[in-house]
Amino acid sequence: LHPSVGVQFQRDFLEATADSFGVVSSGVVGATENYGTAWAYLRMEKEVPPNHISPNFLLGFEREYVNSLDAVVQEPNYAVFGGGVSMMFANGARIEVNYTRHQGLQDNRWNQGVVGTATMSF
Secondary structure, rough: OOOEEEEEEEEEOOOEEOOOOOOOEEEOOOOOOEEEEEEEEEEEEOOOOOOEEEEEEEEEEEEEEEEOOOOOOOOEEEEEEEEEEEEEEOOOOOEEEEEEEEOOOOOOOOEEEEEEEEEEOO
16 A cells, blocks of 8 residues: 655746737636645555556545636545556566546546656666
């Protein structure tokens, strides 16, 4: 069982641009946009010997604590779930394929992705 908690914050500075009508703007809500989330995940992974496939499952919660663009889609809370498989080799290399879905709890937004990783020690 691998619990994890985290927080991230991102601030974007947008340059002013003019469209073909000469209207100058620098973003939907101005020259800066802020975005931040906090999360708590529980990942369960079966321990197996090298060269065997190990399944894993993910369950969690994510909260947007700031989003300058939330006037467009208001969806601050997400249930996060996923699963995948991995294999660790005797030399320490590891390959993994995971599916993750972020489901908005107000059902206004969701996203999903499949990620493949390869890790090698050298």
